[in-house]
Amino acid sequence: LEYILVDHFRQRSLCAAMRRFAQQGRVDRAEVDAVVAYLRRDLGLHHRDEEEDLFPLLLRRAQPEDYLAGAQARLAEDHRQSRVMVETIIEMRVARPGEDSVKLGRAGRKLLLDYAASEHHHLAAENGIEIAIARIRLTRGDLRTMSRSMRDRRGVPA
Numbered sequence: 001l002e003y004i005l006v007d008h009f010r011q012r013s014l015c016a017a018m019r020r021f022a023q024q025g026r027v028d029r030a031e032v033d034a035v036v037a038y039l040r041r042d043l044g045l046h047h048r049d050e051e052e053d054l055f056p057l058l059l060r061r062a063q064p065e066d067y068l069a070g071a072q073a074r075l076a077e078d079h080r081q082s083r084v085m086v087e088t089i090i091e092m093r094v095a096r097p098g099e100d101s102v103k104l105g106r107a108g109r110k111l112l113l114d115y116a117a118s119e120h121h122h123l124a125a126e127n128g129i130e131i132a133i134a135r136i137r138l139t140r141g142d143l144r145t146m147s148r149s150m151r152d153r154r155g156v157p158a
Contacts (some may be wrong), residue, residue, distance in 0.1 A: 001134055001143065003150065004054065007046045008123050014038060016114035022109040022116075027102045036093045039086045044154060046077045050126070055148040058130060061137035071129050078122040085115045 016034060021027045033121075055072050062068045092108050104112070151158060 001054075001131060001138075004046070004049060005127070007042070007049075008041070008127060010038070011046075011098060011119060012121060015119050018112040018116045021104060022112040025104050025109065027104065029102065029114050030116070032093050036090055039090060043082075043086065047082075048153060049146075049150050050130075051076060051079065053149050054130065054134065057138060057142045057146060058134050061139070061142065062133065066133050066137070068129075068133065071125065075122065075126060075130065078118070078125075080114050082084060082115070082119065082122070085118070089115065 017031065017035065021031070055076070059068055059072065088111060092111070093102060094102075148158065
Protein backbone atom coordinates (compact mmCIF):
# COMPACT_ATOMS: atom_id res chain seq x y z
CA LEU A 1 0.00 0.00 0.00
CA GLU A 2 2.86 2.36 0.76
CA TYR A 3 4.37 1.76 -2.69
CA ILE A 4 1.03 2.56 -4.31
CA LEU A 5 0.79 5.77 -2.27
CA VAL A 6 4.33 6.75 -3.30
CA ASP A 7 3.35 6.10 -6.91
CA HIS A 8 0.29 8.32 -6.42
CA PHE A 9 2.63 11.08 -5.24
CA ARG A 10 4.73 10.59 -8.38
CA GLN A 11 1.57 10.86 -10.47
CA ARG A 12 0.59 14.09 -8.70
CA SER A 13 4.07 15.46 -9.45
CA LEU A 14 3.65 14.46 -13.08
CA CYS A 15 0.30 16.29 -13.20
CA ALA A 16 1.91 19.41 -11.71
CA ALA A 17 4.55 19.24 -14.45
CA MET A 18 1.85 18.88 -17.10
CA ARG A 19 0.07 21.97 -15.78
CA ARG A 20 3.36 23.86 -15.91
CA PHE A 21 3.98 22.66 -19.47
CA ALA A 22 0.51 23.83 -20.49
CA GLN A 23 1.11 27.26 -18.95
CA GLN A 24 4.53 27.68 -20.57
CA GLY A 25 3.42 26.36 -23.96
CA ARG A 26 6.86 24.89 -24.59
CA VAL A 27 8.53 21.90 -22.98
CA ASP A 28 12.19 20.95 -22.87
CA ARG A 29 12.92 17.68 -24.70
CA ALA A 30 14.46 16.04 -21.61
CA GLU A 31 11.34 16.79 -19.55
CA VAL A 32 9.09 15.47 -22.31
CA ASP A 33 11.16 12.30 -22.54
CA ALA A 34 10.99 11.77 -18.75
CA VAL A 35 7.21 12.18 -18.77
CA VAL A 36 6.81 9.83 -21.72
CA ALA A 37 9.08 7.22 -20.09
CA TYR A 38 6.91 7.29 -16.96
CA LEU A 39 3.69 7.10 -18.96
CA ARG A 40 4.95 4.22 -21.12
CA ARG A 41 6.42 2.07 -18.39
CA ASP A 42 5.42 2.96 -14.85
CA LEU A 43 1.81 4.05 -15.26
CA GLY A 44 0.82 0.76 -16.90
CA LEU A 45 2.48 -1.21 -14.10
CA HIS A 46 0.69 0.91 -11.53
CA HIS A 47 -2.69 0.32 -13.15
CA ARG A 48 -2.00 -3.42 -13.21
CA ASP A 49 -1.04 -3.31 -9.51
CA GLU A 50 -4.43 -1.88 -8.75
CA GLU A 51 -6.59 -3.80 -11.23
CA GLU A 52 -4.96 -7.20 -10.81
CA ASP A 53 -4.03 -7.06 -7.12
CA LEU A 54 -5.45 -4.29 -4.96
CA PHE A 55 -9.00 -4.09 -6.35
CA PRO A 56 -9.73 -7.85 -6.39
CA LEU A 57 -8.20 -8.44 -2.95
CA LEU A 58 -10.12 -5.54 -1.52
CA LEU A 59 -13.42 -6.68 -3.04
CA ARG A 60 -12.94 -10.09 -1.39
CA ARG A 61 -12.47 -8.45 2.02
CA ALA A 62 -15.00 -5.63 1.66
CA GLN A 63 -18.06 -5.40 3.82
CA PRO A 64 -21.42 -4.39 2.35
CA GLU A 65 -21.19 -0.98 4.01
CA ASP A 66 -17.95 -0.28 2.09
CA TYR A 67 -19.86 0.07 -1.23
CA LEU A 68 -16.71 -0.73 -3.20
CA ALA A 69 -18.04 -2.37 -6.36
CA GLY A 70 -19.34 0.91 -7.81
CA ALA A 71 -16.26 2.85 -6.77
CA GLN A 72 -13.96 0.26 -8.35
CA ALA A 73 -15.96 0.26 -11.57
CA ARG A 74 -15.53 4.04 -11.80
CA LEU A 75 -11.81 3.79 -11.04
CA ALA A 76 -11.32 1.10 -13.70
CA GLU A 77 -13.17 3.32 -16.20
CA ASP A 78 -10.86 6.19 -15.21
CA HIS A 79 -7.91 3.93 -16.04
CA ARG A 80 -9.36 3.20 -19.48
CA GLN A 81 -9.91 6.89 -20.19
CA SER A 82 -6.44 7.68 -18.89
CA ARG A 83 -4.88 5.19 -21.32
CA VAL A 84 -6.56 6.96 -24.26
CA MET A 85 -5.25 10.36 -23.15
CA VAL A 86 -1.80 8.94 -22.42
CA GLU A 87 -1.52 7.51 -25.94
CA THR A 88 -2.34 10.93 -27.37
CA ILE A 89 0.20 12.63 -25.08
CA ILE A 90 2.86 10.13 -26.20
CA GLU A 91 1.97 10.75 -29.85
CA MET A 92 2.50 14.50 -29.32
CA ARG A 93 6.09 13.77 -28.30
CA VAL A 94 6.76 11.26 -31.08
CA ALA A 95 5.47 13.70 -33.70
CA ARG A 96 8.44 16.03 -33.07
CA PRO A 97 11.49 13.80 -32.66
CA GLY A 98 14.28 16.22 -33.67
CA GLU A 99 13.38 19.33 -31.70
CA ASP A 100 15.19 20.46 -28.54
CA SER A 101 11.86 21.50 -27.12
CA VAL A 102 8.27 20.74 -27.94
CA LYS A 103 5.89 23.63 -28.61
CA LEU A 104 2.38 22.90 -27.45
CA GLY A 105 -0.58 24.08 -29.44
CA ARG A 106 -3.99 24.84 -27.98
CA ALA A 107 -5.13 21.19 -28.28
CA GLY A 108 -1.96 19.88 -26.63
CA ARG A 109 -2.23 22.32 -23.76
CA LYS A 110 -5.89 21.43 -23.24
CA LEU A 111 -5.08 17.72 -23.28
CA LEU A 112 -2.41 18.12 -20.61
CA LEU A 113 -4.72 20.20 -18.41
CA ASP A 114 -7.61 17.75 -18.90
CA TYR A 115 -5.38 14.79 -18.07
CA ALA A 116 -3.99 16.49 -14.95
CA ALA A 117 -7.47 17.42 -13.71
CA SER A 118 -8.87 13.96 -14.36
CA GLU A 119 -5.92 12.26 -12.69
CA HIS A 120 -6.11 14.59 -9.70
CA HIS A 121 -9.73 13.58 -9.03
CA HIS A 122 -8.95 9.92 -9.68
CA LEU A 123 -6.05 9.88 -7.20
CA ALA A 124 -8.17 11.58 -4.55
CA ALA A 125 -10.78 8.82 -4.90
CA GLU A 126 -8.18 6.05 -4.78
CA ASN A 127 -6.48 7.49 -1.71
CA GLY A 128 -9.68 8.46 0.05
CA ILE A 129 -11.65 5.29 -0.67
CA GLU A 130 -9.54 2.34 -1.82
CA ILE A 131 -6.38 2.87 0.21
CA ALA A 132 -8.31 3.97 3.31
CA ILE A 133 -10.48 0.84 3.24
CA ALA A 134 -7.55 -1.39 2.28
CA ARG A 135 -5.68 -0.34 5.42
CA ILE A 136 -8.59 -1.65 7.46
CA ARG A 137 -9.72 -4.71 5.49
CA LEU A 138 -6.63 -6.34 3.94
CA THR A 139 -4.83 -8.98 5.96
CA ARG A 140 -1.07 -9.38 6.29
CA GLY A 141 -1.38 -12.36 3.94
CA ASP A 142 -3.21 -10.22 1.38
CA LEU A 143 -0.48 -7.61 1.56
CA ARG A 144 2.25 -10.25 1.16
CA THR A 145 0.44 -11.69 -1.87
CA MET A 146 0.07 -8.24 -3.39
CA SER A 147 3.71 -7.37 -2.69
CA ARG A 148 4.94 -10.60 -4.27
CA SER A 149 2.84 -10.01 -7.37
CA MET A 150 4.04 -6.41 -7.72
CA ARG A 151 7.68 -7.50 -7.37
CA ASP A 152 7.19 -10.27 -9.95
CA ARG A 153 5.60 -7.80 -12.35
CA ARG A 154 8.72 -5.63 -12.11
CA GLY A 155 11.24 -8.47 -12.13
CA VAL A 156 12.41 -7.68 -8.59
CA PRO A 157 13.59 -10.72 -6.62
CA ALA A 158 11.90 -11.51 -3.30
